[in-house]
Amino acid sequence: MSHFRDHRLQLHLEKNKNRARLLISCADQPGIVAAVSSYLSEQGANIVESNQYTTDPEGGMFFLRIEFECEHLSSKKEQLENEFTSISNKFEMDWKIAYADELKRMAIFVSKGEHCLLELLWQWQAGDLIADIPLVISNHPDLRETVESLGIPFYHIPVTKETKKEAEQKQIELVKKYNIDVVVLARYMQILSAEFVKEMPYRIINIHHSFLPAFIGARPYERAYERGVKLIGATSHYVTNDLDEGPIIEQDIERVNHKDNAEDLKRIGRTIERNVLARAVSWHLQDRVLVYSNKTVVFE
Template sequence: MPTAVLLISCPDRPGLVHAVAEFVLAANGNVLHAEQHVDREAGVFFQRVEFELDEATLGRDQVATAFAPVANRFGMHADVHFSDERPRIAVLASREAHCLGDLLGRWRAGELPAEIVAVISNHADHAALATFSGVPFHHLPVTPDTKAAQEAALVELLRGYRVELVVLARYMQVLTSTVLDAFPAQIINIHHSFLPAFVGARPYHQAQQRGVKLIGATAHYATADLDEGPIIAQDVEPVSHRDSVADLIGKGRDLETVVLARAVRAHVEHRTLVFGNKTIVFG
């Protein structure tokens, strides 16, 4: 039987954990995982509760309605998900294939509880890779003069596939409000973590010339503030003066694939809550 997941946020006050646990108990459910966090500065409570429905007195289509009185009593924003849901993902990429190939490989291996329904690129390079993985490929070229029309076509394509998550797997185009507003907190981006120190082109060359000792990667939800959206996952790796630019680029690509996959998995497993410009990520 699939499990149910409650994702909750509300003003902090006594009795919240008890009320949620009492609801699950009254429904004859069995809590498997429960994790909560309180933002002391903002006074906001966050919780993720996953529970079994095997012996529950509620059907899955009744959980949200049954929980509504609890949510109303405490002023909760509550989302209900189920472990057998497989969110529909579109992956966008440009010329680099490492993140795209890694996600497709993990998906084919059953590591991502989701469905990759489309690969979309502003270049034609990845058609064979998408076809090999059994995923439809769409080439949407773009120039500065055609960007508005290309993004309108992109949104139409994403909606046609009923996409629930857009993954920018090294998609080297800045998205405008046309796309961002259509998928709020549903677009995940990946980039190196040299920002804001080394902006622009050739960041690994800049880093190597400065003798950096750490390289990293950041995955975050895309917003109108370029590369400054709520962070989901990050990681770093030590490097030294012995590493060439090629070494740094290779290590950076490895980090990008792992960090992006970690962020996508957290999202599709319903482990993330966006609060302001940061993200609560439950374990």
């Protein structure tokens, strides 16, 4: 860890030691915001950011993200959560409180392509991506030196058709050993099994080099070139058992034209991919993404 990042991280932890985020999903009904706001006020908390969304004013789903500060928060966590249950039960909420000084532990999976990995590591080094990165896992050894130069353990776990199940078991064991909160597939180029996905529902983030739902699966740039597209893009989404069909977190596009061949599309696409993935990961780390019905609400 660089001294610069270490300093930025310490400043962040100190600044946010009394800050938390309350995330709520439930059926829309009168009185939710009033009840939550009153409760936080009674606890001596000050709301510093609040975002809400309703899918349908009549009988839809309601989503709320409140960021608040509360003096001596570390000693009040259990009380805050225990006493909030009366409100959550009344409105039948799915909810959680995330504490800003409890860094999420992120594992990065990568193959040979380095651009998405490097973007995440650059932002992490700069203190812009607030997380712990206890390890990087790859099915190729190519990026070991890049990763280990930053003091991050690198695990090379080869994957073949014959060894895939055994390799995944090793990966799952490492994820558990390091208490990983979120797995980021930075162009990992392998399909995870249902057993792996089940271990971390909506906590595996993928980048797909296509503006989904177009050109799912392999070789999207070649297929986009053959189709003569005028826009290319990238999509970051949570991984589910349906290939490239998980809840979408972020997308972006760039214009191209007839002069761009398949290699040009790949070059342009790499920039889009790394930026889209970094934004999606950052929003997840900040608890800005709520999932419902294979969709997301993203409070940017």
